[in-house]
Amino acid sequence: MARQNYIFTSESVSEGHPDKVCDRISDAVLDALLAEEPEARVACETFATTDRVVIGGEIGLTDKSRLREYMAGIEDIARDCIRDIGYEQEKFHWQTCEITNLLHEQSSHIAKGVDASGNKDEGAGDQGIMFGYACRETPELMPAPIHYAHQILKRLAEARKSGAEPLLGPDAKSQVSLRYENGAPVEVTQLVLSTQHIDESQTSDDIRAIVEPYIREVLPADWLTDRTEWWVNPTGTFVIGGPDGDAGLTGRKIIVDTYGGAAPHGGGAFSGKDPTKVDRSAAYAARYLAKNVVAAGLTERCTIQLSYAIGISRPLSIYVDTHGTGEVEPTAIEAAVAQVMDLTPRGIREHLQLNRPIYQRTAAYGHFGRAPEADGGFSWERTDLADALRAAI
Missing domain, CATH: 3.30.300.10 (GMP Synthetase; Chain A, domain 3)
Structure with missing residues (x-):
């Protein structure tokens, strides 16, 4: 027990923590590209230190000739983020810090594994394990x-x-x-x-x-x-x-971003990644399912694990743990969640409508436990699958 x-x-x-400054910039770059093209590919990393921000990683648009146009706007995106956070310090000021943009085109080998073609469905953007969690400790079903x-x-x-x-x-x-x-x-x-x-x-x-x-x-x-x-x-x-006192880097606050250590974490960070990357989208799906399992009254606590392989569309495994608080067997919930939601990368993106510029707001104060928003932000916090789950048991 x-x-x-x-x-x-x-x-x-806070949003002004050096790592969170970097998460914010990476997600702002992602939002800018998704606003232009919902199927844009983005894996953006940011590093910040005294008087300097370095942005790197991979981006992709269907029309490759337009990449240069969007590269030109990256510096302004970063400065807008720093200004909104509130940095006007002598050694880290939104107007004067040096910004280096090292973004480049996405690897064609990764794109080949992810993109749908012929009879091949869209595959996962990477291998890995993702966890979702929910419990009744708060109205938001968070620890x-x-x-x-x-x-x-x-x-x-x-x-x-x-x-x-x-x-x-x-x-x-x-x-x-x-x-x-x-x-x-x-x-x-x-x-x-x-x-x-x-x-x-x-x-x-x-x-x-x-x-x-x-x-x-x-x-x-x-x-x-x-x-x-x-x-x-x-x-x-x-x-x-801020970055003048301590260097920052995208993706270093994964426990802050999720459940504060109250639940497992698969290891992948979220910020700066487009939703073909299951590090992000499948973690959102796992939270969505766990929250709906608890909202459906099937258990007091729920952990869900999903696993994927790069280029493969279907999840390799689904695991549910109700921590001894369930009204039904975990195996029954495992079958039910697979029945009520398509857990392929495309299925997740379409069900939660993730191909929208909704990510900059996730960069601080947690990706989970937030209220669903009218434009689709935090769609993974809805509890609209509770009835379907109860019916599937």
Whole structure:
């Protein structure tokens, strides 16, 4: 039997964290190409450090003659991202940082394996394993520690960008430790918040006075007790932040992006990858299915694993774990999910309508646990398969 009484911790990082700056730029490049051509191929990586951003990887359009035209706009895309995040520091400023674009055409060998041709259906863009997870700890069916770690930073970013808290900077990290009793979260035992600030004279106590009201807005009131330990800017001064303080790279925050360590991760990152890459699209599908399994009342917790081989359209395996909380056998759910959704790369893209410019918004505060949006953003968070799953069991 799974443990019922324990403490579990998850962390999040803000949109101004160096790695998240890179995720944002990579996904903005992806969105720009998908807006022009829904079948565009993109595998974009970004590196950021003091006064410098380097963008590399592969892109592809049906009309190859137009690639040069889009290459010319990459620098502006990166600067717009940095400006929106809020970087106007001496050594990392959206107007003055040097941007190097090393993007080039997609490998023809990879394209051959992925593209549909003749009797061959579209294949997976790579081999790999992808996991999806859902549980009843929050209304969003997400693990509570990562959900609230995200919400703290999102709320602080809103306050900073609205002008309500002008002394806060873009770079920040949060960490929430929750005590579970009888399997449910009941108390914050440790709360860590490190946020960049503008004034070197500000102390940790000064920063706590700024951020504590926003943190209390986000967390359930009875979870913060006189036993909760607060660690706000525990190193003291945090003025030098972002890529000037620490180098950033696309795809380094995969646990922050998913379930905060509460569920397995296959290893592949998401940002900068078009939806033919199953690292991204199949992870979204697995979350979508796991969330619908829980929403259907078939289990309290659900982990789903999918596996693929490059160039092969069908998933090689489907695995379901209900962690001893299921109303039906996991094998029955495995059969049902394969029945209600086409899990080929094309089937996933079409079912979730992933060939749209909806990815830049995923780059910070988690890819999961977000509300589905009118333009199709976060379509994998819908629970519209619950009835079909119940009927298929």
